[in-house]
Amino acid sequence: MRADGTVDVYLISGxxxxxxxxxxxxxxxVVPRELTFLILMNEFGEVGLDGTxxxxxxxxxxxxxxxxxxxxCVKTDFIKGLVExxxxxxxxxxxxxxxxxxxxxxxDRDLKxxxxxxxFELRDKFCLVDAxxxxxxxxxFLAIEKQLAASxxxxxxxxxxxxxGALERIKAVxxxxxxxxxxxxxxxxxxxxxxxFRRGGLVGRVSDPSKAGDGAGPGGARAxxxxxxxxxxxxxxxxxxxxxxxxxxxxxxxxxxxxxxAGEEAFREWVSSFPPKxxxxxxxxxxxxxxxxxxxxxxxxTLVPYEGPPVPDGVRGRVVIISRPEDIKALQSKET
Numbered sequence: 001m002r003a004d005g006t007v008d009v010y011l012i013s014g015x016x017x018x019x020x021x022x023x024x025x026x027x028x029x030v031v032p033r034e035l036t037f038l039i040l041m042n043e044f045g046e047v048g049l050d051g052t053x054x055x056x057x058x059x060x061x062x063x064x065x066x067x068x069x070x071x072x073c074v075k076t077d078f079i080k081g082l083v084e085x086x087x088x089x090x091x092x093x094x095x096x097x098x099x100x101x102x103x104x105x106x107x108d109r110d111l112k113x114x115x116x117x118x119x120f121e122l123r124d125k126f127c128l129v130d131a132x133x134x135x136x137x138x139x140x141f142l143a144i145e146k147q148l149a150a151s152x153x154x155x156x157x158x159x160x161x162x163x164x165g166a167l168e169r170i171k172a173v174x175x176x177x178x179x180x181x182x183x184x185x186x187x188x189x190x191x192x193x194x195x196x197f198r199r200g201g202l203v204g205r206v207s208d209p210s211k212a213g214d215g216a217g218p219g220g221a222r223a224x225x226x227x228x229x230x231x232x233x234x235x236x237x238x239x240x241x242x243x244x245x246x247x248x249x250x251x252x253x254x255x256x257x258x259x260x261x262a263g264e265e266a267f268r269e270w271v272s273s274f275p276p277k278x279x280x281x282x283x284x285x286x287x288x289x290x291x292x293x294x295x296x297x298x299x300x301x302t303l304v305p306y307e308g309p310p311v312p313d314g315v316r317g318r319v320v321i322i323s324r325p326e327d328i329k330a331l332q333s334k335e336t
Contacts, residue, residue: 008200014128017297123200127151283319
């Protein structure tokens with residue numbers, strides 16, 4: 001943390017399938033060793049898959065699942081997590097990676113709540129943009145508009161998959177929501193980190209990939225002390241505030257499926273039976289004795305060998321699907 005005891009906070013948002021996990025895995029490798037580094041990760045589904053996919057033994061990771069940290073359904077867990085971080089953990093750097101369906105408009109307001117004692121300073125706000133799918137999806141999902149308006153640095157990812165002329169059209173749309181955006185173009189979220197950070201403790205300190213983080217040392221200003229009952233009452237008051245944007249911006253649901261068979265051919269047949277515009281699906285599955293990473297974005301999907309960290313039993317073999325209610329209902333009807 002800085003000499004004044006505050007924690008530099010960076011926001012990473014982006015719609016479903018834009019490449020946030022890939023971006024985090026690249027960033028983890030370039031954070032200097034002398035900095036303590038925490039990722040507060042939010043997942044929309046009940047299975048915390050993305051946290052499993054983050055590589056790096058020296059990374060502290062706090063997951064909040066089953067909804068967006070910016071809506072009423074899990075706002076309580078989010079505030080409690082921040083209280084714990086402000087009182088006991090106090091990293092130098094905290095990255096908040098939101099679920100792909102989040103509305104992050106209230107983050108700056110949340111971090112300045114008196115309960116945290118001035119512990120947090122929101123720095124750069126990054127938004128990953130899927131160049132291959134953005135123009136087909138941004139008008140359909142309000143969350144994308146909210147993320148564009150709440151961000152200041154935009155990483156237009158998957159440019160290798162974009163159609164000719166798409167990048168300039170994407171930038172024009174972003175400028176409708178943000179008058180002064182900073183753009184980076186990338187494939188596989190491969191960005192120049194030495195230039196990316198403009199404010200806070202990572203400025204000019206992430207150019208050497210050999211300096212991956214494992215610092216130490218809490219301290220600084222103290223958060224407001226409350227017992228459990230006082231904290232619950234405080235959070236209830238926040239949720240009752242009419243100015244707070246605690247309603248999910250889009251009608252999307254999440255569910256978890258276990259594929260019906262262990263063979264790759266049967267798995268491909270199962271996926272081919274999905275409704276044509278399922279928004280997002282992801283999972284690590286064992287097929288014919290080999291682990292595979294399944295990725296689906298906006299109906300298009302891949303199945304590749306899995307080469308990441310060990311996968312817990314509660315995650316392995318399960319596929320998280322996020323889509324419109326009618327798609328989820330159709331999928332569930334096939335299972336019965």
